[in-house]
Amino acid sequence: MDSAARPLVAAEGGPVGSDGIDIAAVNEAQRRAQVSMLFSGRSPSEDEIRLALEREAFKAEHKGHEKKHFVMFLIFVAVLAMLPPTVRYWRRRHPVSYRLASIGSICLIPPYFALANQYFRFVTIWLIYAAANTYILYLATRTPLYPRTPRRIYQWFALTNKVSYMIFLIGMVLFCFCFFNAVPGLTDTELFVENSMLTVFYGLYFGLVSRDLVALCSEKMAATLGYAVSNGLPTKYLPHGVCCICGDELGNTSSRSNNSDRNSMSFEHIGEPSSSMTKEAPMEPTHKLECEHEFHACCIRGWCVVGKKDTCPFCLEKVNLAMFKRNPWDKQEMHYVSALEYMRFLVGWQPLVLMLLAGVFWVLGLE
Ligand SMILES: [Zn+2]
Ligand SMILES: [Zn+2]
Ligand SMILES: [Zn+2]
Structure with missing residues (x-):
């Protein structure tokens, strides 16, 4: 989705021109000069320049996307609005599958994210807790x-x-x-x-x-x-x-x-x-x-x-x-x-909804 802006800092040892000048470094310097002009008069700090560069790159990347972004926003709002009645309907009509999906998402999604982010303390506690509860369920x-x-x-x-x-x-x-x-x-x-x-x-x-x-x-x-x-x-x-x-x-x-x-x-x-x-x-x-x-x-x-x-x-x-x-x-x-x-909602339904949204955007060819 849009939140992932491209890394902007030129990679070290980028392409080097025939006369031995680092092209990426030159481009970088040009962009910096342009961005610096936005700060009228005073000299901006490193952080300010970096943020401004990211903003400019984000704008450039999403030029002419206004309509697309609006559609994505509408889908997002629609899914959020549909979530509570859908969950309530599901709980009423199929309590067994609802219960299993609810427990399953709550039990499995957080340890998955913890593993992906290498939060080993959470994973360890989760494993001990899961072992004890497996015995209880047995x-x-x-x-x-x-x-x-x-x-x-x-x-x-x-x-x-x-x-x-x-x-x-x-x-x-x-x-x-x-x-x-x-x-x-x-x-x-x-x-x-x-x-x-x-x-x-x-x-x-x-x-x-x-x-x-x-x-x-x-x-x-x-x-x-x-x-x-x-x-x-x-x-x-x-x-x-x-x-x-x-x-x-x-x-x-x-x-x-x-x-x-x-x-x-x-x-x-x-x-x-x-x-x-x-x-x-x-x-x-x-x-x-x-x-x-x-x-x-x-x-x-x-x-x-x-x-x-x-x-x-x-x-x-x-x-x-x-x-x-x-x-x-x-x-x-x-x-x-x-x-x-x-x-x-936070650890169970929200990740599921975000995955669903990502899927919908992907199917519709939106970024
Ligand atoms: Zn866009
Ligand atoms: Zn009774
Ligand atoms: Zn009793």
């Missing part, structure tokens, strides 16, 4: 599902969500610090700003991938168990006293209502060693929703809070998520979640 796709798997998975994603949120916050704080010049003894401000913005990016990127993957995992696990369905009525009979998120028995703890045992809803209870749950001591806390369906406390909390679902996994009745939000961080996180959606 666990989530086993048939039959091991009863401890759902809470393990929710525990893992609760951790990754929290860590990426923390990294995001740290990056934001660092960024604000250097914005207000509040770092004493800072010598390289540019590097500091760069690093804090990079930290924000890491926090957003891995948070986004975590959230998409946990949604994928919880749907896959629900489908394996067969009690919960994404639409319509459940097809499989749910025996009394069974948690439909993990398929395990609830134990005889149903008398302990969520009101008398609020502390049990915290994450510390997710992923306790399985030896703690034996037939002799079935003390696993449970939670009953307004629709009277009952689950293990850690299962339903994982489903709603970590998995971002606001319906009962069995009957799809709306769940009042406010009952899970007890710490002030949860409310602050709303800003983070909207930043994540922006991130999805």
Whole structure:
């Protein structure tokens, strides 16, 4: 596209004329003289000359392109305007392919660009993260599902969500610090700003991938168990006293209502060693929703809070998520979640759209 102006500085050892004078050097000097005249009176700096030269060359290269540029601009605006309704239509009509394309572009495009630009730190972290999540996906796709798997998975994603949120916050704080010049003894401000913005990016990127993957995992696990369905009525009979998120028995703890045992809803209870749950001591806390369906406390909390679902996994009745939000961080996180959606556009859809545009311009014979 147009942004790539040709390099202007004459290459060293360019073509040499018959009388031994470097032609490129002469041309260069002539161009410099012309450009210098633009700066009436005063003598321009090296940088100013270079910029002016680039501008002149850009103008020369695109002489008489006004109509072409206008058409390209129209196509660009049209594609941008079409993007949100297209994405919404796609999500409604083909949720499965939409989900896969969304996760695929978010997972694969950033490491591709990082590799191309040799950002090896990002690639290394991405590989470690990908290896861990491959194992998690492996666990989530086993048939039959091991009863401890759902809470393990929710525990893992609760951790990754929290860590990426923390990294995001740290990056934001660092960024604000250097914005207000509040770092004493800072010598390289540019590097500091760069690093804090990079930290924000890491926090957003891995948070986004975590959230998409946990949604994928919880749907896959629900489908394996067969009690919960994404639409319509459940097809499989749910025996009394069974948690439909993990398929395990609830134990005889149903008398302990969520009101008398609020502390049990915290994450510390997710992923306790399985030896703690034996037939002799079935003390696993449970939670009953307004629709009277009952689950293990850690299962339903994982489903709603970590998995971002606001319906009962069995009957799809709306769940009042406010009952899970007890710490002030949860409310602050709303800003983070909207930043994540922006991130999805930035690293997922935008590169795809730019590639699409480049393809359209190429087909139409535009530069
Ligand atoms: Zn042009
Ligand atoms: Zn359960
Ligand atoms: Zn229900």
